Amino acid sequence: MPRPNILLVGPHRHLQPREPGLLDLLPVRPRGGDLPRGAPRRGLPDGRPRQVAPGDLRGLAAPQHGRLVDLPGPGRLRRSRDDRPRGGGDGPGLRDGQVTSRSIDFLDRRDPERPFCLLVHHKAPHRPWIPDPRYEGRYTEGTIPEPETIADDHAGRSASVRRVAMRLDDLTLTDVKEPVPPELEGEERCAERSSWKYQRYMRDHLRCVQAVEDSVGELLDYLDEHDLAENTLVIYTSGQGFLLGDHGWFDKRPMFDESFTMPFVVRWPDGIPAGTRVEEMVTNVDVAATLLEAAGISPTALPEQQGRSFLPLLRGERVEDWPEAGYYRYWEHDDPEHHAPAYYGVRTRTHTYVHYYNDGPGTPGVAPLTCPCEGSTIAA
Known part of the structure; x- marks a missing residue:
């Protein structure tokens, strides 16, 4: 299950049934069906109310649901008829x-x-990293x-x-936006070519x-200007970390700290003291329970979720039995572009243990190649 969906629903992927197909990974309605009694109902951005059960995200991108639509492409210069560009005007x-x-x-x-x-949910930092022209001149190649x-x-x-095909030299013409200079061609120039590609990859990613x-x-300015900041819980996070040249790689997938750890910054002046830092290990399955508790709803409202609310940790309380390890599974074995292996992994404060079981689940888009199982331990 993709990490962003787990943030909203709470269980690990193996507890979320899905229809066949690699891309059909949206979570489905929990058994038991409806919202818990007393839970707030949610409206759509066009003002029309819609009752949505926890985990039922199916259809939110359909045209009949007004202006909450799936925007085309990860950052491409395209827009729907009713989109207004940043700053107004009629251009794309x-x-x-x-x-x-829209927000x-x-x-x-x-x-x-x-x-x-x-x-x-922003998609702009996703591959192939197409920045807005207004950032031209920032983070120039050769300075990063x-x-x-x-x-x-x-x-x-x-x-x-x-075997993983995520080396900087694997970045394509589409990724770096210009052909490699002839003087950098050849296997003997791989290191220099990788540095050249890294600068262009990072330039666009940072923009x-x-x-x-x-x-x-x-959005934070809007909350301030409308007197909403004090009692609005704001969370800044992402679906995963990212490899920015670390270990010679780009992208994510392997269970290395740079890609496994997620940014998680919280602002809630009325509920959390400024400057609070949580040292305990929390995982993405804990987020749904935390949001429910912050809204005054018991985490048991999502009966299949496997996380725990870390709201007490955010408030500076000590939780004696808080878990000391986190679990992760990567199932998209040997995909045709990255060739990352399928694995199970456990992360503690000091070490990560990864078991590469190297077998696809028979899902379309996942390679049938089966490789020998391997295990490795990485010091944190």
Whole structure:
């Protein structure tokens, strides 16, 4: 199950039934069906109410549900007829601007007498990293520091790791937006070519992330200007971490700290003291329970969720029996582009243990190749 969906529903993927197909991964309605008694109902951005049970996201992108639609492509210069670009006007808007303007529309249309929940999901930092032209000149190639592990040759690591096709040199023309100079061609120039690609990859990635940060700033400004900031819980997070040249890789998938750990920043002046830092390990399955408790609803309202509310931790309370390890599974074995292996993994404060079981689940889009099982331990 993709991590963003787990954030909303709470169980690990194996407890979420799904229809056949690689991409049909939206969570379905929990057994038991409806919202718990007393739970708030949610409205659509066009102002029409819709009752949605926990986990029932199916159909929210369909045209009949007004302006809550699936925007085309990860950042492409396309827009729907009713999209307004950032800053007004009639020209095409990039995806990050569309997401921001639709979110502000939702806040403008909301009933001020009722609580609201707004999920703002940006896709701009996704491959192939197409930034808004307004960021031209920022983070220029040749100025971006390289990580210490950029030259990692993975010697001594498992064969499963060495098969992964996520090296910086695997970045394509679509990714870096310009052809490799002839003088950098050839196997003997791989290290220099990788550095050249890294600079262009990071240039566009950072510009896309800057668009997200600017969007977050606009939304926080809106809350401040409308006297909503003090009692609005704001969470800034992502579906996963990312490999930014670390270990010579781009993308995510392997269970290394750079891709496994997620940013998680919270602002709630009325509920959480500023400067609070949680040292305990929390996982994405804990988020749904935390949001329910913050809304005054028992986490048992999602009977199949496997997480625990970490709201007490955010409030500075000590929880004696808090888990000391986190579990993760990657199932998309040997996909045709990245060739990342399927595995189970456990992360503690000091180590990560990964078992590469190297077998696809028979899902379309996942390779049938089966490789020998391997295990490896990575110091945190």
